[in-house]
Amino acid sequence: MSFEGVDYFNLDALLHEEEIAIRDLVREWVDQEVLPIIGHHYIERTFPRELIPQMGELGFFGANLPEEYGCAGLNNVAYGLIMQELERADSGIRSFVSVQGALVMYPIFAFGSEEQKREWLPRLASGESIGCFGLTEPDFGSNPGGMITRAVEDGDEWILNGAKMWITNGSMSDVAVIWAKTGDLDDAGSIRGFIVETGRDGFSASDQKGKLSLLASDTSELVLQDVRVPRTSLLPGSGGLKSPLKCLTQARYGISWGAVGAAMGCYRESVDYAKNRVQFDGTPIAQTQIQQVRIADMLTEITKAQLLCLRLGRMKDEGTMRPQHVSLAKRNNVNMACECARESRRLLGANGILAEYASMRHMANLESVYTYEGTHDIHSLILGHDATGLPAYN
Amino acid sequence: MNTIVCMKRVPDSATRVRVTPDGAGLDPAGVKYVVNPYDEFALEDAIRRKEEAGEGKVTVVALGPPETAESIRQALAMGADEGVLLVCAGSHDALSVAGALADEIRGRDVDLVLFGKQAIDDDNMQVPQMVAEFLGLPCATVVVGLEIAGRDATARREVEGGHEVVEFSLPAVVSTQKGLNEPRYPSLKGIMAAKRKPLEEREVILEAPTIEFLRLDEPPAPAAGRIVGEGVDAVPELVRALRDEAGVL
Numbered sequence: 001m002s003f004e005g006v007d008y009f010n011l012d013a014l015l016h017e018e019e020i021a022i023r024d025l026v027r028e029w030v031d032q033e034v035l036p037i038i039g040h041h042y043i044e045r046t047f048p049r050e051l052i053p054q055m056g057e058l059g060f061f062g063a064n065l066p067e068e069y070g071c072a073g074l075n076n077v078a079y080g081l082i083m084q085e086l087e088r089a090d091s092g093i094r095s096f097v098s099v100q101g102a103l104v105m106y107p108i109f110a111f112g113s114e115e116q117k118r119e120w121l122p123r124l125a126s127g128e129s130i131g132c133f134g135l136t137e138p139d140f141g142s143n144p145g146g147m148i149t150r151a152v153e154d155g156d157e158w159i160l161n162g163a164k165m166w167i168t169n170g171s172m173s174d175v176a177v178i179w180a181k182t183g184d185l186d187d188a189g190s191i192r193g194f195i196v197e198t199g200r201d202g203f204s205a206s207d208q209k210g211k212l213s214l215l216a217s218d219t220s221e222l223v224l225q226d227v228r229v230p231r232t233s234l235l236p237g238s239g240g241l242k243s244p245l246k247c248l249t250q251a252r253y254g255i256s257w258g259a260v261g262a263a264m265g266c267y268r269e270s271v272d273y274a275k276n277r278v279q280f281d282g283t284p285i286a287q288t289q290i291q292q293v294r295i296a297d298m299l300t301e302i303t304k305a306q307l308l309c310l311r312l313g314r315m316k317d318e319g320t321m322r323p324q325h326v327s328l329a330k331r332n333n334v335n336m337a338c339e340c341a342r343e344s345r346r347l348l349g350a351n352g353i354l355a356e357y358a359s360m361r362h363m364a365n366l367e368s369v370y371t372y373e374g375t376h377d378i379h380s381l382i383l384g385h386d387a388t389g390l391p392a393y394n
Numbered sequence: 395m396n397t398i399v400c401m402k403r404v405p406d407s408a409t410r411v412r413v414t415p416d417g418a419g420l421d422p423a424g425v426k427y428v429v430n431p432y433d434e435f436a437l438e439d440a441i442r443r444k445e446e447a448g449e450g451k452v453t454v455v456a457l458g459p460p461e462t463a464e465s466i467r468q469a470l471a472m473g474a475d476e477g478v479l480l481v482c483a484g485s486h487d488a489l490s491v492a493g494a495l496a497d498e499i500r501g502r503d504v505d506l507v508l509f510g511k512q513a514i515d516d517d518n519m520q521v522p523q524m525v526a527e528f529l530g531l532p533c534a535t536v537v538v539g540l541e542i543a544g545r546d547a548t549a550r551r552e553v554e555g556g557h558e559v560v561e562f563s564l565p566a567v568v569s570t571q572k573g574l575n576e577p578r579y580p581s582l583k584g585i586m587a588a589k590r591k592p593l594e595e596r597e598v599i600l601e602a603p604t605i606e607f608l609r610l611d612e613p614p615a616p617a618a619g620r621i622v623g624e625g626v627d628a629v630p631e632l633v634r635a636l637r638d639e640a641g642v643l
Contacts, residue, residue: 059582
């Protein structure tokens with residue numbers, strides 16, 4: 001049985017025909033190719049690498065970037081719908097695609113030279129090369145401007161030194177977009193981006209051990225010890241903290257949609273389970289008031305989040321979206337998805353703790369999504385700053 | 395090589411269909427429609443053959459209500475070049491559909507006409523053969539392997555207990571069976587490109603049906619099950635019930 005979707009307010013009527021066709025394609029692909037294997041990968045703590053070539057062939061990577069670089073050239077609503085369907089499977093799958101597209105391909109597209117774009121974008125779009133994004137450091141998470149990774153010029157080369165933490169795709173990447181200071185450590189304006197092949201001397205990646213979330217995802221620490229890269233590795237258009245933050249806006253945009261997908265999956269799982277699970281005198285638990293409140297809450301919150309996403313996507317396409325809009329959507333939708341996953345897991349009773357069902361997997365994953373790409377709290381401060389004009393980050 | 399793939403839009407097999415109260419047809423509310431799965435093998439074969447040859451054209455022809463255009467777009471997204479939709483409402487018998495398709499195909503420059511072996515909605519399994527007869531072309535049905543060299547074709551057909559190999563020359567009609575290939579997903583680029591491919595829509599009037607359709611009925615509700623016992627002790631009673639009541643042993 002293919003996934004039914006959740007569309008209580010007939011938002012499909014607001015989508016273009018090809019947006020629906022794209023959503024349905026990814027939906028079917030997820031049903032056929034991902035859902036049958038994802039629970040197993042989660043338990044084995046492996047990323048389903050076997051899906052990468054097909055995702056490349058179908059065009060999931062950097063799908064909203066132009067066709068001339070081998071991408072699908074979709075609008076941002078279609079792109080968002082892809083993220084939604086992928087995260088219905090697992091946040092780890094959506095994270096992989098988000099990182100490859102929004103955090104590796106996007107900075108090369110936005111800040112790279114024509115040569116860099118021609119060299120890297122088609123290979124990343126096809127999945128032939130896998131990328132990661134190195135911004136966060138062990139001691140600099142919410143405050144990336146404090147980073148201590150440095151790049152120093154030496155003749156025709158740059159020498160990079162530093163460590164990056166919580167790097168999705170880190171251990172399986174062929175290439176990393178590394179952010180480093182080219183000036184003094186107190187000069188966030190000197191932050192530049194570099195394209196670093198992971199095979200270079202002095203570059204190492206190690207798997208983050210002991211995770212209890214995003215188990216079907218590669219999360220790694222990167223260490224750069226006197227890594228020499230040619231001058232041409234610098235992304236010439238990058239400059240200052242605003243460059244990596246622009247990338248994060250792209251990724252957070254996708255997360256806003258993805259979270260809705262995870263919530264939709266939990267909602268459907270809850271409704272199906274509740275209608276089939278019979279207790280006491282032959283009554284399905286769906287006919288009890290307590291479960292109906294859960295279901296009504298989920299449906300309401302999902303519908304509100306869907307409206308946010310669609311409007312955000314249209315604004316992104318017309319060029320009126322601001323990063324603060326993305327903060328609002330990311331903050332609301334991920335929190336909403338966390339709540340849906342938790343309530344869904346509870347509705348499923350003891351079965352809810354099994355990998356056979358998706359809700360607890362989503363619940364555990366979404367705690368990471370709540371924290372990464374700007375924590376829920378930081379997005380509160382971004383919105384508070386925007387609403388009052390007064391920054392309260394320190 | 396030019397190929398025509400005849401395609402039908404059918405209810406998704408995973409969808410829950412309901413018969414209308416008057417028994418006249420299916421209630422369309424909430425029904426998801428898809429490209430007939432057997433037709434996807436035909437489409438995949440045509441598209442692969444074109445890609446391997448680096449030349450040729452794949453034309454999709456479908457007959458049905460205006461919404462069928464959506465399914466043709468899906469075929470175009472997979473890689474077909476152009477679509478023709480013969481618009482007509484209601485359901486029709488195989489002979490009148492085959493006549494309309496043959497009229498559309500006749501006179502076209504075509505080497506191969508492909509069909510799925512049957513549509514999964516009415517399961518009639520008649521149209522490909524009838525179209526071949528109307529066009530006076532050789533016909534191989536239920537094909538799981540197809541090789542073409544020049545104008546000569548060899549098809550492997552699935553028959554009871556094995557395979558039958560037949561030879562014929564092009565142009566010809568072939569109906570495809572599961573096993574011929576693994577149909578691709580349309581790519582995102584394919585979906586975007588499909589918007590720009592030609593899709594011609596034309597009203598057609600079908601010949602009067604030769605079969606009178608009476609009514610559709612829901613399958614009868616299954617009888618309640620019975621527990622005959624537990625564990626090894628239940629075996630004798632189970633065997634007796636299977637032999638004497640169900641008559642299956």
